[in-house]
Amino acid sequence: MTTMEALQLMLTDMLGPNGPMIAAGVMIAFFGLAFIPMILSRRDDPIEKLKRQQAGGSKRDGKKEQLRRKSANAKLDKYKAFLEPQNAEELSSVRLKLMQAGYPSRDAVRAFHLAQMVLGIGGLVLGVTYFILVKQTDASTTKDMLMWTLGPGAAGYMLPKYWVTRRVESRKEEITAGFPDSLDMMLVCVEAGQSLDQSIVRVASELRASYPALSQEFQIVAHEMKAGKDKAQVLGDMGERCGVQDVSSFVTVLIQSATFGTSIADALRVYAGEMRDKRVMRAEEAAxxxxxxxxxxxxxxxxxxxxxxxxxxxxIGITSFGAQ
Structure with a gap:
């Protein structure tokens, strides 16, 4: 007799047929109740407390400060120690993946981990309830119990990750499909006498209906340039956010063109032609x-x-012949 079977037999003798499920529910409730005081008793960061004191005063000033701080949901910020990875590399990786999925908010990482935690616990509770009310019989084994209780919890925990992965892939496909058209429009705008900044704004407005993901990226670039951020850094951030090789190569072309003082229109013309040829090659490969x-x-x-x-x-002939 294994240890699990002995434990299950002991719980059955003590608590009845539902002994293992009752014990599992008690353990979940115990850890949940132990986890809540740890969150509530968390001390405020001294720097954040100092900022609040400096920003204090009248209620009107407090409202203005709250309107200026768009970083955040205060409730998520309170529990950021539990909703954000403590490793800087892991945090940067998750944030980059969420940005590539189209979630550039500063609270995206916290919301992602909160969704994982809520869906995981919800799936676990639903699995336990379903097993107790529907699936549990006298012939049920420990393996069945674990499968029907832990399975929904694991599925709920992995669901946000699956959703983000699918969003990243679909967004990359949309950017790849619309990028040659955006280059052609940008070339027309530049040859018409507009600057690169003005052409990016115009292309972003024109692509909003057909390629919203690519339009959003160009809008971010336009806003960052208006804010005075370095153009090379802005374009580099765009290539990192998109995660598409064509966009990264385009950013490199623009940076080199600005560095060496060559014509942006000539660079756009050559690169736009290459992108059109590449799109035709992709269509032929799919065909x-x-x-x-x-x-x-x-x-x-x-x-x-x-x-x-x-x-x-x-x-039929053989069957008929055999019957005769």
């Missing part, structure tokens, strides 16, 4: 893959009916 992908479906849908048509008369 060449199509026959291979259709082979299996074609065989599954055509071979069985063909065999039925060809072999059925022979089978």
């Amino acid at each position: 060449n893959k199509l026959p291979t992908k259709m082979t299996l479906a074609t065989m599954m849908l055509t071979v069985p009916p063909l065999l039925i048509i060809l072999v059925s008369p022979s089978i």
Whole structure:
């Protein structure tokens, strides 16, 4: 008898048939109640406390300060020690992935981990409830209990990560599809006499309906340039946020053009032509893959009916001959 079986037998003898589930519920409740006081008893950061004291005064001043600070949800900021990775590299990695998924808010990392925690606990509670009310029988084993209780909790915990990953992939595909058109529009604007900043603003407004993700990136670049941020750094941040090789190469071309003093219009013309050719090559590659992908479906849908048509008369004839 293994340790788990002995423990399950002991709990069954002490608490009845639902002994293991009662023990699991008590442990979850105990850890939850132990976790809440730790959060509530967390001390404020002295620097944050000093900032609040310096920003104190009348209620009107407090409201103005709150309006100026758009960083945040105060409730999430209170629990940031539990909703943010303590490792700087891990925090930077999660923040970059969320930015690539289209969530540039400063509270995105906290909201992501909060969603993981809430959905994980919710899935665990639903799994326990479902197992007790529906699936539990006298023949249920410890393996069944763990599968039906821990499975929904793990699925709920992984759901935000799956959603963010899918968002990153779909956003990269959208940016890749719309980038050649944006370069053509930017080339037209530059050749018409507009500066690079003005052309970026115009392209962002024109792409809002067809490629909203790419339009959002150009809008961020335009706002950062208006705020006085260094142009090379702004473009580099755009390439990092998009996570697309074409955009990173385009940023490198613009930075080199500005560094060496060459014409931006010439650089855009050459690079826009390369992007158009690359889009045609991607379309041809997808078209060449199509026959291979259709082979299996074609065989599954055509071979069985063909065999039925060809072999059925022979089978019927043999059966009739054997019956005679």
